Amino acid sequence: MKKSGLSVKVMTIAASLMLAAGAMSAHAQERKPCIGFSGAFTGAAAFSGLAVEMGAEVAIDEINAKGGVLGQKLSLVKYDDAGQPPKGVDNTRRVAMANNCIAILGGYHSGVALAQREAVEQIGIPYIGAFAAGTKIIEPDTGVNNWMFRVSAKDRWVAAYLSDVALAHSPGKKVAIFYENTGWGNGAAPDVKAALEARGVKPVAMETFNWGDQDMTAQLMRARDAGAEAIVMFGLDREGNQILRGMDKLNYKPAIASAWGLAGNLGELAGPLANGVFVFQTFSWMGKQDAKTAAVYDALAKKYKLKAPADLKAGSGTANAYDAIHILAKAIEAAGSFDRVKVRDALFNVQHRGLVANYAPAFGKSAEKHDAIQTKDYKLTAWHNGVLLPKDQTPYK
Structure with a gap:
């Protein structure tokens, strides 16, 4: 019986797909360790x-x-x-x-x-x-x-954690949010805002900055004029250093509760200006x-x-x-x-x-449980004399 051109073509494609699937399966078995x-x-x-x-x-x-x-x-x-x-x-x-x-x-x-x-x-x-x-x-x-x-x-959980730290250091419950203009910062800022609002607090300022920015005084002046007593920050050491220098220039000393973007070399960059900056961590190698x-x-x-x-x-x-x-x-x-x-x-x-x-x-199978580390495992550290220590090993309360 003569096969139609279409049938032959379908059979050829099917055979090719089977060969490709076999090759892929064999390739999967050859995964490198x-x-x-x-x-x-x-x-x-x-x-x-x-x-x-x-x-x-x-x-x-x-x-x-x-x-x-x-x-x-x-x-x-x-x-x-x-x-x-x-x-x-x-x-x-x-x-x-x-x-x-x-x-x-x-x-x-x-x-x-x-x-x-x-x-x-x-x-x-x-x-x-x-x-x-x-x-x-x-x-x-x-x-x-x-x-x-x-x-x-997970930043949604970190936002809640840092909001509690900031509010504990803000007698008037006046908190500003500072965040870098990146996927990380722009994703975290709404998490912090939501966490504060869930605690009955509206942020008094939300200020952003770019990588490499050298002068943050404008953002700091707006936060200061809004009465911010504490800042929740999502940024990296380099820009954190500039923010601390701007605070020093303005003689403005709000408490800072930061995500771990300030956990790298802030102490080296900012020197004593970093003292008392609180930084969230999952782990600390310091102390006993x-x-x-x-x-x-x-x-x-x-x-x-x-x-x-x-x-x-x-x-x-x-x-x-x-x-x-x-x-x-x-x-x-x-x-x-x-x-x-x-x-x-x-x-x-x-x-x-x-x-x-x-x-x-x-x-676990749920979206939240694709994150292995839970909030109960989070830790708070603080910069002191160039070293990032567990908060209870520093003079900062």
């Missing part, structure tokens, strides 16, 4: 890439010393995105397709993570954020999140350490030639990344495979006692 990481290794926040690298590498060293995962040694594949979203997207595709890694760690900048979302969902690779806290990274407007997870903070923390710090100090815990800039990212790698390794073992879908599904059942928290389990 590597974890990708796109982070800022250059630029003003270069310390952040190193912070995540440190935690991830020490965790990988521990895992490999015990035989690796599924009998293979893990490795970390690192790419610099310099805090630039397009580079983050390119790095995501490189990690997933050229390096063929199992998963990818996320870095410091929420703008980069937000840009990575589409590629992560299209490709289908587990993303575990170790730093960037933008709410919509995990809870996008579309409501679709199949692959994005986070062992870090428990046995687990001390052991991990010793490994970090040896590998990276640290002289003191204060050398860990943005140390929350280090602890978050350390925990994220251990959670991922347990998911791979539970999956019994390097297949990304199986590893992703196994993440929902991982139990792990980490540095930052006891993850029991690490993740």
